[in-house]
Amino acid sequence: MSVLDFDNLSKNYGRTAALRELTLSIPAGSVYGLLGPNGSGKTTTLGLALGVLRPSGGTVRWFGGPPVATTRRRIGALLETPNFYPYLSARQNLQIVADVKQADSRSIEAALETVGLAQRQREAVSGFSLGMKQRLAIGAALLGQPEVLVLDEPTNGLDPQGIADVRELVKRVAAEGRTIVMASHLLDEIEKVCTHVAVLHKGQLRASGPVSGILSTTDRIVLGLPPGTAADVLRAALSSLPFVHDVRPENEGRVSCALAVGHTPSSLNQALFAQGLTLAHLELRHRRLEDQFLSIINNS
């Protein structure tokens, strides 16, 4: 079941097409990352989802229907870092947000626990690090126990400890059963935190699906026969194997290929041996995540 569906969603700012005909479904329980470089349309997509922006075309559906007044209460959002009152405590700040949201003040305790600030709730926010303020902001978004959390670049500007804390927090909130939609321009963040990803570039969807499929750093295998054997023999043998694909020539008469899921270099070696070929060289080559990302963006 999907919690959020975009259907042909577009947004123009004057002549700038910030988002072009985005169609995407966010499954319940997923941590769905919107990945793309600056200006690719991530914030615009989140703004449209939350009804902060009006679409130029297309529709947004939440929980299977058009957004209605009660929909917003089921969603917690953090689009930009909120300004807390620095001389009030973490708890007092959350109380103010809870009053505005008409959220049960008992949910303040739960939110402080979840974001790891229960022990420091009586301290003034002015003494908090940027990372703690960001966790408090996520705590504010959690008031009212929303089913979905929408976060725009939640680790932007944080130091390594703050980044690690917020990433852990996102995973913890997801483990509580919430769906999370988050924008990020950081590949490794999406890879570490998200279950699904949609890659946006210049307002267009370039790829979407489970992170394991979209950002797989599939290994290539480089193979070589003993010197003096023609590379054609190896290429022909590889091409005849149904679980081998993307066969390419390499330097020094070697050949590289990729294997279908579930197949290993050792099974490839055995299959070639069964055809009478004994390998003199077998090397695994990892594709960098960045290369995979660039190939998604450029293959369009």
Ligand SMILES: Nc1ncnc2c1ncn2[C@@H]1O[C@H](COP(=O)(O)OP(=O)(O)OP(=O)(O)O)[C@@H](O)[C@H]1O
């Ligand atoms: N209010 C606005 N008026 C005019 N153009 C805008 C406005 N907001 C965004 N844009 C343009 O729309 C495009 C998409 O911007 P958007 O902020 O959605 O991208 P983004 O992927 O979130 O990037 P960033 O991470 O830099 O915020 C960009 O070309 C941006 O300059």
